[in-house]
Amino acid sequence: MEGPRIEVIGLGKSYAGVTALDGVNLRLGGGGVLAVLGHNGAGKTTLLDILSTRTLPSTGTATVCGYDVVRKPRSVRRRVGVTGQSVAVDDTLSARGNLVLIARLLGARPAAARARAGELIDTFDLADAADRPARTYSGGMRRRLDLAAGLVGDPDVLFLDEPTTGLDPVSRNGLWEIVGRLAENGTTVLLSTQYLEEADRLADEIVVLGMGRVVASGTPDQLKAGIGRRTVTMSFADADTARDAAFVLNNSGMEPLHDQANRTVTAPLHAAGDLADFIRSLDRLEIGIGELTVAEPTLDDVYLALHRTGWRTP
Numbered sequence: 001m002e003g004p005r006i007e008v009i010g011l012g013k014s015y016a017g018v019t020a021l022d023g024v025n026l027r028l029g030g031g032g033v034l035a036v037l038g039h040n041g042a043g044k045t046t047l048l049d050i051l052s053t054r055t056l057p058s059t060g061t062a063t064v065c066g067y068d069v070v071r072k073p074r075s076v077r078r079r080v081g082v083t084g085q086s087v088a089v090d091d092t093l094s095a096r097g098n099l100v101l102i103a104r105l106l107g108a109r110p111a112a113a114r115a116r117a118g119e120l121i122d123t124f125d126l127a128d129a130a131d132r133p134a135r136t137y138s139g140g141m142r143r144r145l146d147l148a149a150g151l152v153g154d155p156d157v158l159f160l161d162e163p164t165t166g167l168d169p170v171s172r173n174g175l176w177e178i179v180g181r182l183a184e185n186g187t188t189v190l191l192s193t194q195y196l197e198e199a200d201r202l203a204d205e206i207v208v209l210g211m212g213r214v215v216a217s218g219t220p221d222q223l224k225a226g227i228g229r230r231t232v233t234m235s236f237a238d239a240d241t242a243r244d245a246a247f248v249l250n251n252s253g254m255e256p257l258h259d260q261a262n263r264t265v266t267a268p269l270h271a272a273g274d275l276a277d278f279i280r281s282l283d284r285l286e287i288g289i290g291e292l293t294v295a296e297p298t299l300d301d302v303y304l305a306l307h308r309t310g311w312r313t314p
């Protein structure tokens, strides 16, 4: 299709005295995964609810697949799949029963509905449990069924609200693989998550919401490079040497953190030459370094930096 898959301009949403979204702009061109991060109450669910036509914005505009979510909600609904916290899978029906029912509601004939349900049951590894009621499923199976239900209509855009909350690491990895494959095959995925590792693993682009506003956006690498810092950790033979090293680095205007118990000193690397400067200043005083490790910034660093600014653009 021509134009962006998702475009949001000046989007706002207020609930009786609470501003949930306040002038959000974002644009997502083609396929790929956009992760929406943010603190509790930042507005993530509200944004997904507006884009999937479950709630109306108070101000601004949003289009999905070129259709305005307020003026053309049915056209939007035909192109999107929604899974997550509030999506109804009928617990009394089996996976097959649910999927056939959804396909029929979307207009498929009985044979086509059964075929689509069968495909999804295989893709989501639900064959063994396909014919027993969903209420007997584990959390992971339930989540896979949720995701399958959102995909019955083969949507161009998939909204996932905290898809892996409460899953064990193996189930989480399984779901990540499925989402990654969907995105590779051209589905646009918009996912809200509390897990920074999930965003790092899946997202092509990240938007961080704070108090209803976009406070940072970019690829995971851009965000890390923009906010996070590399750090070096050095270990020393004994506590006195570690303390001396911290003293020297501090006097050189660096910002060392001394961990007395582990005999280590950690310091942020601001510029390319910092590491060499650290080593030279210790070497001059014949302070021998044991092990030295350099850690790249993580999304946790980005998130914590934004938290420190009070969720304002740093």
Ligand SMILES: Nc1ncnc2c1ncn2[C@@H]1O[C@H](COP(=O)(O)OP(=O)(O)OP(=O)(O)O)[C@@H](O)[C@H]1O
Residues within 6 Å of the ligand: 015, 016, 018, 019, 020, 038, 039, 040, 041, 042, 043, 044, 045, 046, 047
């Ligand atoms: N139906 C509602 N009525 C009143 N206030 C609401 C309603 N829905 C959301 N809010 C408020 O809007 C703000 C944003 O909520 P939202 O659920 O979008 O945040 P979130 O980022 O998804 O949070 P969480 O991570 O806790 O799920 C919060 O202050 C919330 O209390």
